[in-house]
Amino acid sequence: MNPLYHRAEFLLSAPNLKTTPDGIEFEVAFAGRSNAGKSSTINTLTHQKSLARTSKTPGRTQQLVYFKLDETRCLVDLPGYGYAKVPLNVQLKWQKELEHYLEKRAVLNGLVLVVDIRRSLAEYDMQMIEYATHLNLDVFVALTKADKLSRNAAKNTLFSAQKLFKDASTNIQIELFSSLKKEGVEPLHDWLDAHMGITKV
Ligand code: GDP
Numbered sequence: 001m002n003p004l005y006h007r008a009e010f011l012l013s014a015p016n017l018k019t020t021p022d023g024i025e026f027e028v029a030f031a032g033r034s035n036a037g038k039s040s041t042i043n044t045l046t047h048q049k050s051l052a053r054t055s056k057t058p059g060r061t062q063q064l065v066y067f068k069l070d071e072t073r074c075l076v077d078l079p080g081y082g083y084a085k086v087p088l089n090v091q092l093k094w095q096k097e098l099e100h101y102l103e104k105r106a107v108l109n110g111l112v113l114v115v116d117i118r119r120s121l122a123e124y125d126m127q128m129i130e131y132a133t134h135l136n137l138d139v140f141v142a143l144t145k146a147d148k149l150s151r152n153a154a155k156n157t158l159f160s161a162q163k164l165f166k167d168a169s170t171n172i173q174i175e176l177f178s179s180l181k182k183e184g185v186e187p188l189h190d191w192l193d194a195h196m197g198i199t200k201v
Contacts, residue, residue, distance in 0.1 A: 003201070005189065009051075011068040026107060028076070052065070102132075117148065140188060146181075154176055
């Protein structure tokens with residue numbers, strides 16, 4: 001693992017595209033349903049216990065949370081989606097801000113979608129993948145909490161998910177992941193390296 005990941009630190013929270021930081025050359029955004037395990041994935045990737053807060057109140061202020069790896073590279077934590085208690089008008093407003101960000105942020109170079117393996121790819125996840133494809137963004141799907149299934153069940157879920165996109169034009173990589181067992185960390189680091197111009201060491 002490149003030591004950059006371990007050096008990740010909070011940079012800022014941006015409520016919209018206008019307030020995203022200048023001077024960044026590469027960023028990758030992390031999306032997923034609330035409680036899928038997104039914060040844990042970011043913490044695992046950066047070897048930090050509480051960089052992205054786990055088990056925070058779902059649906060807290062909807063912002064793009066920036067973690068910088070160095071002066072030109074960031075990981076961006078998008079708010080978890082699918083939390084029903086967020087009022088509809090807030091959800092719709094955020095949806096617009098998010099689309100604006102995904103469409104217009106020129107340095108955005110990929111999307112990591114964190115999915116609880118027990119739910120596999122749900123409707124929102126599929127919409128995110130379709131949207132990313134439409135925008136020509138590469139996607140990495142981390143089927144996390146793989147430790148919660150038997151080995152066979154986890155592999156079967158992985159193969160079915162991979163099969164879904166076998167013939168699609170989507171540039172998508174799908175892997176098993178577990179923050180608890182530190183499984184799947186290397187493939188995700190490799191993918192992030194490739195999408196953020198990071199040299200593997
Ligand atoms: P977020 O809302 O997507 O950021 O989800 P969190 O990272 O806060 O995780 C939600 C819950 O799932 C927490 O209780 C975590 O401890 C648990 N969790 C996250 N990743 C894993 C994993 O890989 N394995 C297991 N067993 N539990 C996990």
